[in-house]
Amino acid sequence: MDKKTCNSQDFQDPEVRKGPWTMEEDLILINYIANHGEGVWNSLARSAGLKRTGKSCRLRWLNYLRPDVRRGNITPEEQLLIMELHAKWGNRWSKIAKHLPGRTDNEIKNYWRTRIQKHVKQAETFDAGQSSEHHIYPTNTAHVPGPVDHYHPVSETYSSIAYPGNDPPSTSQASCANHPTIENCYADNFPAPFSTESNVSVWSMEDLWSMQLLNGD
DNA sequence: AACGACCGCAACCGCCGATGA
């Protein structure tokens, strides 16, 4: 049998819940960690009464519920730092995230793939068609991504990379793009938190934490 | 107004290394 399927943490328990976290689950997790601290995620999940894997709890906590997590609105400075560090280390998202306080590896990874990689690919395909010319950028975008050079495994760096310095992320896509934070984005939907039927969490972290404080021991 | 295409993000999956019995 495959080792993975034998792993208790990966075992397909029919009782294990998957998919989006509910507000109740979030509150349980926040309360439990507030009272007992984080760590030993599998036993935490069991002790807290959550029908989730330890992995799922850890991910939810680190990427969303942690009080110091900052979400949305990557600043131009952060974007530049991400580009520099990615040029240096490649897809070492957790390593990159350590240099961006409050940012998670998952967010940086998503940001890179959805915002930056897209433009890099555009530039690459364009450069392929314009190989004799340098720094001629697509006209269908305001962004001017530079060419990506190749990774040197020995030095753990890319040879050179020319990214736009203060090119802000596109704001034309997400509905929340003009909001400073996703919390404010959620706040704009109040006082009618949606998805009430599925009870999927769409609450601001401030709300969750204030609820936690109210419920606090 | 309706609908399909596209995009962003949360969450899951698979793998690997560390640790302890």
Added chain:
DNA sequence: TTCATCGGCGGTTGCGGTCGT
């Protein structure tokens, strides 16, 4: 040394929202 368990990481996917026609 071997095995089980856990934590962490990077890659991938599915869903919901937005945009364009």
